[in-house]
Amino acid sequence: xxxxxxxxxxxxxxxxxxxxxxxxxxxxxxxxxxxxxxxxxxxxxxxxxxxxxxxxxxxxxxxxxxxxxxxxxxxxxxxxxxxxxxxxxxxxxxxxxxxxxxxxxxxxxxxxxxxxxxxxxxxxxxxxxxxxxxxxxxxxxxxxxxxxxxxxxxxxxxxxxxxxxxxxxxxxxxxxxxxxxxxxxxxxxxxxxxxxxxxxxxxxxxxxxxxxxxxxxxxxxxxxxxxxxxxxxxxxxxxxxxxxx
Amino acid sequence: xxxxxxxxxxxxxxxxxxxxxxxxxxxxxxxxxxxxxxxxxxxxxxxxxxxxxxxxxxxxxxxxxxxxxxxxxxxxxxxxxxxxxxxxxxxxxxxxxxxxxxxxxxxxxxxxxxxxxxxxxxxxxxxxxxxxxxxxxxxxxxxxxxxxxxxxxxxxxxxxxxxxxxxxxxxxxxxxxxxxxxxxxxxxxxxxxxxxxxxxxxxxxxxxxxxxxxxxxxxxxxxxxxxxxxxxxxxxxxxxxxxxxxxxxxxxxxxxxxxxxxxxxxxxxxxxxxxxxxxxxxxxxxxxxxxxxxxxxxxxxxxxx
Numbered sequence: 001x002x003x004x005x006x007x008x009x010x011x012x013x014x015x016x017x018x019x020x021x022x023x024x025x026x027x028x029x030x031x032x033x034x035x036x037x038x039x040x041x042x043x044x045x046x047x048x049x050x051x052x053x054x055x056x057x058x059x060x061x062x063x064x065x066x067x068x069x070x071x072x073x074x075x076x077x078x079x080x081x082x083x084x085x086x087x088x089x090x091x092x093x094x095x096x097x098x099x100x101x102x103x104x105x106x107x108x109x110x111x112x113x114x115x116x117x118x119x120x121x122x123x124x125x126x127x128x129x130x131x132x133x134x135x136x137x138x139x140x141x142x143x144x145x146x147x148x149x150x151x152x153x154x155x156x157x158x159x160x161x162x163x164x165x166x167x168x169x170x171x172x173x174x175x176x177x178x179x180x181x182x183x184x185x186x187x188x189x190x191x192x193x194x195x196x197x198x199x200x201x202x203x204x205x206x207x208x209x210x211x212x213x214x215x216x217x218x219x220x221x222x223x224x225x226x227x228x229x230x231x232x233x234x235x236x237x238x239x240x241x242x243x244x245x
Numbered sequence: 246x247x248x249x250x251x252x253x254x255x256x257x258x259x260x261x262x263x264x265x266x267x268x269x270x271x272x273x274x275x276x277x278x279x280x281x282x283x284x285x286x287x288x289x290x291x292x293x294x295x296x297x298x299x300x301x302x303x304x305x306x307x308x309x310x311x312x313x314x315x316x317x318x319x320x321x322x323x324x325x326x327x328x329x330x331x332x333x334x335x336x337x338x339x340x341x342x343x344x345x346x347x348x349x350x351x352x353x354x355x356x357x358x359x360x361x362x363x364x365x366x367x368x369x370x371x372x373x374x375x376x377x378x379x380x381x382x383x384x385x386x387x388x389x390x391x392x393x394x395x396x397x398x399x400x401x402x403x404x405x406x407x408x409x410x411x412x413x414x415x416x417x418x419x420x421x422x423x424x425x426x427x428x429x430x431x432x433x434x435x436x437x438x439x440x441x442x443x444x445x446x447x448x449x450x451x452x453x454x455x456x457x458x459x460x461x462x463x464x465x466x467x468x469x470x471x472x473x474x475x476x477x478x479x480x481x482x483x484x485x486x487x488x489x490x491x492x493x494x495x496x497x498x499x500x501x502x503x504x505x506x507x508x509x510x511x512x513x514x515x516x517x518x519x520x521x522x523x524x525x526x527x528x529x530x531x532x533x534x535x536x537x538x539x540x541x542x543x544x545x546x547x548x549x550x
Binding site for chain 1: 461489523525526528529530531532533534535536537543544546547548549550
């Protein structure tokens, strides 16, 4: 179980200090948790704090009861936290196969690497020797990014806006990947997302806005509330949430 | 040959004492061993130090190894090697120089290699430079490569200097005839106070000739690298030169690509990029459980692969 206690974070900008996260308290032991909320609400910052990329100004992070607040990115990774980047990183020279091996933390066979790639809908043989660089499309890089975290089978896997930068066609496949992960993967998956289709498969939804925890609850509790807020903008979405379709 | 020399051979030419095909092993300035085949002749030059490697027209699929090893401190070795590759041949030439210097004096190898690639011939040339030693003697190498490619010929040149060479000044000059192509991949890693300078000049004289000169390098510690790449388009031709360097610590890197079009039908491109390892690359690998040092090593190894 992952527990966040009184997590706060602030950053300096031109106008002075800006509070990005205010006293966040959150327990995650469900298998599929979606963190959602308006842009600039602190979601990505929270994800990076869990992975150790950003250190909170105050507060505590516990993984299965152990305080990991001051552990490095590497130490947290070894304890079972994985993080899939919103913008997958490019590497000149490193191939998809190299990266899969590094993710698995051991020498893996081509078949095993291909297996992870197939799970994210990539025809493995076409990709295994490709360099992880800009010759791959945004959707391909995203799926490779997801394959790297699959290879790690962690206690907590965080996805920072997996839908960002991919086309609608790839997005449909991505949802299938998450649905499959939901059924197969042990541990907790935390996804930062705005997408209704991702919210739809959540066991728990966390709404973050203005750096504060606005609401947490099940899909049934939270989803109608979120979709209700777009009443004026999109009637179909709102009606959908109310079960009209 | 002793263990150290055999080890150097393995590193620079990936070969044992007697590989398949033709070979010429030069050790401490002397011929150590030679083997020729029906199609590949190797002759010692009579007017100056060095060898002529003569590959018969139509020779396909054969390999020539011509490693040079130096294990004596203070040795200054200069050779002139000429490669005459017959028409329609398709061969691989593996050269390389390894220095093991445990003494206090400078060990040095300067090789001047001249290639005559015949009409429609295809050559892959692989060259590795490596130095080691626990003395204070410097390991220096200054290779000069002159390439002449006849009509329709193709040469691919892979050069690597990965470790232990204190100072290098590499000069490569190439001249291409009609339909000839040249591809160069250079990899360099410098550390400590090493310096490495490379200087390419390619003349695309022939109609529809093409060249691609790509250099990837890593400069660590207080080392210095200078990369010069000149491509002159003198006809209907295409040329591309690219230098990509990772800089670390207090190292310095200069990249000077120079392209000159002397014909309206020349199409030339240059690219040069120098920068440190991107922070997000390190973070990504750290989220996979690697330490920062391990992540750095993986990124460099991949980059120079």
